[in-house]
Amino acid sequence: MQAITSTDLRPALQNAQVLVNLKSGRGAQHPDVHDLKSAFEAHGIAAEITRLKPGDDIPAIAADLARNGAGLVVAAGGDGTICGVASGLVGTDTVMGVIPLGTFNYFGRSLDIPETVEAAVAVIARNHRKSLPVGVINGQVFLNNTSLGIYPQILRTRESVYARWGRSRPAAYWSVMKTMMRLPRRLKLTVTTQDEQREVKTSLLFAVSNAFQLRQMGLEGAECIENGQLAVLIAPDVGRLGLLKNGLALMLGRAQRNQDFELLCAQSLNITSKRKSLLVARDGERTRIKAPFDLELRQGALSVLTPQRDAGAVR
Structure with a gap:
């Protein structure tokens, strides 16, 4: 059986780079930037929010953050957005957080990550890391x-x-x-x-x-x-x-x-x-x-x- 290993991160998280796609899934229920910042601040985490736009190269943005030393990059959006962020982080030391905002949210739901912002941020704040396999087709995740x-x-x-x-x-x-x-x-x-x-x-x-x-x-x-x-x-x-x-x-x-x-x-x-x-x-x-x-x-x-x-x- 394929195991998913787990390791607690230390010290506690203090900063987060958040890549958010407000066009994903449940538009009317999406948080605004202030809501996201407040949710992280409630757990003592300073969040820098980047609003993704149509046509943005999400893997390149995430990879650049990892290359510049970001310890935590959070993907806030649907499965496509989360996949894009993951593509840029695969093989790096940067950990990914997830805030599911899509229609089906298969990735987040498969990991028991809640579908509300406050609860998903609380999961991130617990700082529990798991190492996961990813699928790859011709180098694309x-x-x-x-x-x-x-x-x-x-x-x-x-x-x-x-x-x-x-x-x-x-x-x-x-x-x-x-x-x-x-x-x-x-x-x-x-x-x-x-x-x-x-x-x-x-x-x-x-x-x-x-x-x-x-x-x-x-x-x-x-x-x-x-x-x-x-x-x-x-x-x-x-x-x-x-x-x-x-x-x-x-x-x-x-x-x-x-x-x-x-x-x-x-x-x-x-x-x-x-x-x-x-x-x-x-x-x-x-x-x-x-x-x-x-x-x-x-x-x-x-x-x-x-x-x-x-x-x-x-x-």
């Missing part, structure tokens, strides 16, 4: 999942749905169905793991590093992550009705292995495609990446402040 195929298109649709109806979980689910009704083009991929190589034709390849997210979605594969591997889900090659059926099963938490998806467990894998590049989703964000694709679960790459809990827990 993901904390929950990465995918090829239909899901990046779903994210594109979701942006337009959010713009019209606002950010919510029902709107996100509707984006899934709306995209699947258009019958996206299938991918022809060669997937190579440590054990096998196979040719697949699929509308979706979904690699997950967060067991909590799989359980929330009613999907198998948590045992892969518990054993220090990625859970790789591959959708079958089906037509429009099959895609809609799979999408409905996924949203209802009723998707079944070997019927709605095939499951592979792999610590690392290589994926080749006839296309020179593909649109790839990482924790809710879209990026075009050149093929081939090398994926791995990199152990102990990120330190995060979390509530105290058993050292053997797998998120």
Whole structure:
């Protein structure tokens, strides 16, 4: 079983660099800068707040803070923002704090981090560090999942749905169905793991590093992550009705292995495609990446402040 090690930091935290995305998830419930500062000051921590803007290179901003000696960088936003901050901190001595402000908050919820600012800051103030594995695709970090195929298109649709109806979980689910009704083009991929190589034709390849997210979605594969591997889900090659059926099963938490998806467990894998590049989703964000694709679960790459809990827990 993949353990998450833990170490208390000493001395107590006194300063925090806070990168906040106020455009994430639950807009009306977001704190303002004064609220954030006050929440940290209540625990004796001086917080310097940076408001992120569309187009900001979040990994570069976080990496620059770490390079200049920041001991604590806090990511306040949705999973995409948190992933961006983590990307800049992986492999450094800087610890990451988390204030979940997104729609689903899979990363924060997987670590029992509260979804209110005051409670999340209280977790940070307890100063309890855990070393976590991260997923990597062609050098780019993901904390929950990465995918090829239909899901990046779903994210594109979701942006337009959010713009019209606002950010919510029902709107996100509707984006899934709306995209699947258009019958996206299938991918022809060669997937190579440590054990096998196979040719697949699929509308979706979904690699997950967060067991909590799989359980929330009613999907198998948590045992892969518990054993220090990625859970790789591959959708079958089906037509429009099959895609809609799979999408409905996924949203209802009723998707079944070997019927709605095939499951592979792999610590690392290589994926080749006839296309020179593909649109790839990482924790809710879209990026075009050149093929081939090398994926791995990199152990102990990120330190995060979390509530105290058993050292053997797998998120």
